[in-house]
Amino acid sequence: ETGVTQTPRHLVMGMTNKKSLKCEQHLGHNAMYWYKQSAKKPLELMFVYNFKEQTENNSVPSRFSPECPNSSHLFLHLHTLQPEDSALYLCASGKTGGAGGETQYFGPGTRLLVL
Amino acid sequence: QKEVEQDPGPLSVPEGAIVSLNCTYSNSAFQYFMWYRQYSRKGPELLMYTYSSGNKEDGRFTAQVDKSSKYISLFIRDSQPSDSATYLCAMLYNNNDMRFGAGTRLTVKP
Numbered sequence: 001e002t003g004v005t006q007t008p009r010h011l012v013m014g015m016t017n018k019k020s021l022k023c024e025q026h027l028g029h030n031a032m033y034w035y036k037q038s039a040k041k042p043l044e045l046m047f048v049y050n051f052k053e054q055t056e057n058n059s060v061p062s063r064f065s066p067e068c069p070n071s072s073h074l075f076l077h078l079h080t081l082q083p084e085d086s087a088l089y090l091c092a093s094g095k096t097g098g099a100g101g102e103t104q105y106f107g108p109g110t111r112l113l114v115l
Numbered sequence: 116q117k118e119v120e121q122d123p124g125p126l127s128v129p130e131g132a133i134v135s136l137n138c139t140y141s142n143s144a145f146q147y148f149m150w151y152r153q154y155s156r157k158g159p160e161l162l163m164y165t166y167s168s169g170n171k172e173d174g175r176f177t178a179q180v181d182k183s184s185k186y187i188s189l190f191i192r193d194s195q196p197s198d199s200a201t202y203l204c205a206m207l208y209n210n211n212d213m214r215f216g217a218g219t220r221l222t223v224k225p
Contacts, residue, residue: 004158040123043159043203043215056212090158103149104213106158 003027004107006091012113013081021076021110023091030095032074033104034066037088049074081114088112118142121204121216130225134191138204138216141185145206145214148180150189153201153218162202163189194223 003026013019025032034046048056049068063085065077074091088111092104121138128134136150147166151159163178165171165187171178179188187206191198204216 006158040217042117042119042121042217043205045213092158103147103161103164103207105161106151108156108158111156 004091004093004105006089006107006110008110009108010111010113012115013078014115015081015083017081018077018079020078021089021091021112023074023076023107025072025074025091025093025105025107027093027105029093029105030071031093031104032068032071033092033094034064034074034076035090035092035106037090037109043090047076078112081112083114086112086114118214119204119206119216122219123217125220125222127222127224128194130194130196130223132194132223134189134194134198134221134223136189136191136202136204136219136221138187138206139185140187140206140214142206142208142214143182143185144208147207148178148187149205149207149213150176150178151203151205151215153203155200159203196223196225198223 005024007022032049036044046060047066052068067075088109090109091107094104119140150163152162153159165178165180168180168182175192177190199222201218201220203218207213
């Protein structure tokens with residue numbers, strides 16, 4: 001396993017539920033990311049946080065709400081999701097602010113099913 | 116045109132074969148190139164990381180970058196059943212902005 005953990009690993013929720021995904025990194029990185037991975041599609045970047053500040057939001061619907069209380073923790077709050085939101089949600093962390101070319105390290109993902 | 120094109124496969128080879136995985140890209144601003152391996156029900160794990168054109172070798176794996184052709188490859192020698200996974204190419208052009216290929220699903224049969 002990498003130094004990035006995610007909970008829960010699996011989640012089934014109805015369209016009216018509210019749930020949260022949690023990510024924690026133990027690598028001392030200062031950037032964290034949420035990605036969505038759907039079958040046969042490239043990873044889609046959702047949100048980027050640098051030093052706890054959100055620096056990117058790739059036109060993600062407001063039913064997804066990120067929260068980054070510190071450089072080690074990242075949450076994705078979910079509410080009134082749609083069945084097409086069912087996917088693997090991956091958290092990643094990396095360094096930033098350096099010369100560039102910093103790679104990202106991924107957690108195991110949360111497999112989400114929206115009924 | 117997609118920024119990163121990767122043949123999704125699936126690709127099936129016998130054990131011991133040489134595997135060649137490829138990606139093409141359209142954005143010449145990409146500077147850093149990665150290959151990730153993703154086993155079923157797991158997150159992607161970084162395999163190889165390259166910056167310049169040329170080859171980089173790590174054990175049975177060789178990453179090749181040709182910036183002039185906007186083409187990258189990953190070669191796996193003496194492939195093993197444990198190499199069966201989905202391989203994702205990824206490219207970075209600033210500190211945060213990474214683009215991924217759709218992934219190639221590889222099966223190595225004993």
